[in-house]
Amino acid sequence: MPAKMPPDSAIDMSLWQGRTDPEPGSDRWHQRVQPLTQGAQPGCALLGFACDAGVARNQGRVGAAGGPAALRRALAPLAWHRHGSVYDSGDVHCEGDAMEAAQQALADRLAPLLDAGHLPIVLGGGHEVAYASWCGLAQHLTERETSPQIGIINLDAHFDLRDPQHVRSSGTPFAQIADDCVRRGWPFRYACLGVSRAANTQALFQRAEQLNVLVREDREFRAYRIDAIQRDLERFIAYCDHVYLTIDLDVLPAAEAPGVSAPAARGVSLALLEPLIEVIRDSGKLRLADLAELNPEFDLDNRTARAAARLVHLLTLND
Numbered sequence: 001m002p003a004k005m006p007p008d009s010a011i012d013m014s015l016w017q018g019r020t021d022p023e024p025g026s027d028r029w030h031q032r033v034q035p036l037t038q039g040a041q042p043g044c045a046l047l048g049f050a051c052d053a054g055v056a057r058n059q060g061r062v063g064a065a066g067g068p069a070a071l072r073r074a075l076a077p078l079a080w081h082r083h084g085s086v087y088d089s090g091d092v093h094c095e096g097d098a099m100e101a102a103q104q105a106l107a108d109r110l111a112p113l114l115d116a117g118h119l120p121i122v123l124g125g126g127h128e129v130a131y132a133s134w135c136g137l138a139q140h141l142t143e144r145e146t147s148p149q150i151g152i153i154n155l156d157a158h159f160d161l162r163d164p165q166h167v168r169s170s171g172t173p174f175a176q177i178a179d180d181c182v183r184r185g186w187p188f189r190y191a192c193l194g195v196s197r198a199a200n201t202q203a204l205f206q207r208a209e210q211l212n213v214l215v216r217e218d219r220e221f222r223a224y225r226i227d228a229i230q231r232d233l234e235r236f237i238a239y240c241d242h243v244y245l246t247i248d249l250d251v252l253p254a255a256e257a258p259g260v261s262a263p264a265a266r267g268v269s270l271a272l273l274e275p276l277i278e279v280i281r282d283s284g285k286l287r288l289a290d291l292a293e294l295n296p297e298f299d300l301d302n303r304t305a306r307a308a309a310r311l312v313h314l315l316t317l318n319d
Ligand SMILES: N=CN[C@@H](CCC(=O)O)C(=O)O
Pocket: 058, 059, 060, 127, 158, 159, 160, 162, 170, 171, 172, 199, 261, 262
């Protein structure tokens, strides 16, 4: 089914700028990314979620609404090594505190992208994007399967399993997804990798245990243990038919990602995350990915945006 373009989705391609080199085979992203059109061949579809509301509700440092533009700017000059297409499908904007409306709008934009066979990569926005991404994937799969086996892999210093009864925010998306799975009668399969014990309360660790979350703490990420974590991840993926990858940039050390709401004193370096991302990318089950919490207002030398762009680049290198 072709991806329907909503009437308000004017796609601003002006951010896709950068140097051009005269030699053949020197293309960069800004020369290859195309605005998404109806009926386009399946490819990778970027979709921005310009939203600060979840971080504001979670008492964080706002500015993630500027994330999608900062990430496009960082992607624009990267060297193009991909065979398939990359499309820009515009942004969803959150008006003030209207987080739920923005999440619904994102889900409504994602479902037709998935229906059309694209791999959507959502550019956040705070981590409330995860609930919106999930809703879009659920909307897509519910038409096709009675009980889809979806694995959620979150690279994050935080569980984001806070109780949504108090307030829904960037700290609650996976608890909201767990509740949604109960309502739908679907299994909740959640892996949270890079968790900081210092940044998550006992209550959150208990909730993760109750929900049978696959947890790997930041301190477990050492070069000699990556193979073991990789095997754990492969086992997790083997039990799923569909994988949703969500990357909270605060999983990276503050030196690599200062431009987030809650920078990590320790974190897990990009170099250690790369082999895991390759496993996910090459699994054949990746349906949807998002990157959350990029906050250009607190970035230094665009470090966080560059790290995020590098992650998108890696994710899109498989065809
Ligand atoms: N998405 C963010 N989650 C973290 C933020 C922690 C903080 O602000 O210190 C959380 O809610 O736990």
